[in-house]
Amino acid sequence: MTNEQLKELLSAKFPELSEWDESYGLLSVRVPAAKNLELLQFLYNDPAMQFQFLTDLTGIHYPDRAGEELCVVYHLHNLVANIRIRVKVYVPVAAPDVYSATPVFSGANWMERETYDFFGINFIGHPNLTRILNVDEMDYFPMRKEYPMEDPTRTDKDDEMFGRG
Amino acid sequence: MGRPVQYNENSKVILADIPEGYSGEGFMATKFDQVIGLARANSLWPLPFATSCCGIEFMATMGANYDLARFGSERMGFTPRQCDMLLVAGTIAKKMAPILRQVYLQMAEPRWVIAIGACASSGGIFDSYPVLQGIDQVIPVDVYVPGCPPRPEGILDGVLKLQDIVKHESLRRRHSEQYKGLLSEYGIQ
Ligand code: SF4
Numbered sequence: 397m398t399n400e401q402l403k404e405l406l407s408a409k410f411p412e413l414s415e416w417d418e419s420y421g422l423l424s425v426r427v428p429a430a431k432n433l434e435l436l437q438f439l440y441n442d443p444a445m446q447f448q449f450l451t452d453l454t455g456i457h458y459p460d461r462a463g464e465e466l467c468v469v470y471h472l473h474n475l476v477a478n479i480r481i482r483v484k485v486y487v488p489v490a491a492p493d494v495y496s497a498t499p500v501f502s503g504a505n506w507m508e509r510e511t512y513d514f515f516g517i518n519f520i521g522h523p524n525l526t527r528i529l530n531v532d533e534m535d536y537f538p539m540r541k542e543y544p545m546e547d548p549t550r551t552d553k554d555d556e557m558f559g560r561g
Numbered sequence: 562m563g564r565p566v567q568y569n570e571n572s573k574v575i576l577a578d579i580p581e582g583y584s585g586e587g588f589m590a591t592k593f594d595q596v597i598g599l600a601r602a603n604s605l606w607p608l609p610f611a612t613s614c615c616g617i618e619f620m621a622t623m624g625a626n627y628d629l630a631r632f633g634s635e636r637m638g639f640t641p642r643q644c645d646m647l648l649v650a651g652t653i654a655k656k657m658a659p660i661l662r663q664v665y666l667q668m669a670e671p672r673w674v675i676a677i678g679a680c681a682s683s684g685g686i687f688d689s690y691p692v693l694q695g696i697d698q699v700i701p702v703d704v705y706v707p708g709c710p711p712r713p714e715g716i717l718d719g720v721l722k723l724q725d726i727v728k729h730e731s732l733r734r735r736h737s738e739q740y741k742g743l744l745s746e747y748g749i750q
Contacts, residue, residue: 531691
């Protein structure tokens with residue numbers, strides 16, 4: 397199956413898909429946040445699709461895209477026909493709610509925890525949405541592009557060790 | 562008929578000096594401080610806590626070329642209960658800090674800590690949110706070994722420095738107000 401056929405099949409089923417892109421031969425598509433689970437389920441179950449392997453799931457922060465600052469990216473792989481597809485969901489930073497992919501892919505569990513940990517995406521329906529890599533006490537989402545490179549207010553840096561004291 | 566005895570006259574082995582004291586024929590009197598210090602210093606049991614690149618250098622230090630065993634640290638003890646020298650080699654993430662602290666707490670007194678490399682000493686190049694900016698924020702450190710990573714010679718030098726500390730430490734030091742004050746600064750009883 398080529399990217400064109402895939403695109404045709406998908407847009408016939410989901411007319412709300414947009415921002416089709418084919419950079420480096422990898423088909424990618426944007427889906428509204430409300431529809432992401434439905435699309436993933438279809439990609440997984442449909443006999444023509446069979447995207448049953450979740451290669452990666454991560455987040456991106458675009459501080460300049462007002463109203464859709466945060467993006468969640470899914471990389472799916474059809475291991476039978478060896479085709480890949482990339483699915484993107486955009487949500488505003490003020491209400492970063494995305495349906496969890498865990499009902500379809502159990503492997504999404506830790507990846508979503510990581511994405512929550514670093515970008516603060518709220519995955520609705522996730523069985524245990526807690527921090528996974530950072531300390532539990534952390535009260536910010538470090539990979540968001542909101543912080544100065546060098547934070548002068550930090551207190552844990554021992555300047556004497558660096559001759560800056 | 563006597564058997565030939567082989568004796569290497571070029572041996573560079575240096576024996577530890579006899580501690581100063583009063584000796585006569587068949588006896589010697591000296592202070593516990595010195596004898597025990599000597600024994601402790603030359604039989605330190607290392608507990609490696611190696612997390613990253615510095616850990617690799619530390620492995621070389623243990624290997625045949627550099628051979629930490631020459632200095633009395635014969636084998637790694639991978640249990641804090643039996644060890645008295647904690648060697649922290651590598652980047653310690655903030656999430657790792659409570660674990661490192663627990664390992665330290667599980668060691669029996671007397672115990673010493675060497676921070677190997679820039680990361681363990683100060684956070685090193687990782688001037689960022691997830692990395693502990695020096696293990697001395699959670700446990701007291703006796704010797705800092707600089708370098709990113711330090712060469713095995715550097716680590717050996719650190720161990721020798723520590724032996725020096727151990728040798729000259731008073732047996733009562735661990736009961737001193739100063740030492741207790743230091744530990745209570747870290748919230749350790
Ligand atoms: S000090 Fe350098 S070599 Fe050692 S752990 Fe840190 S980055 Fe690695």
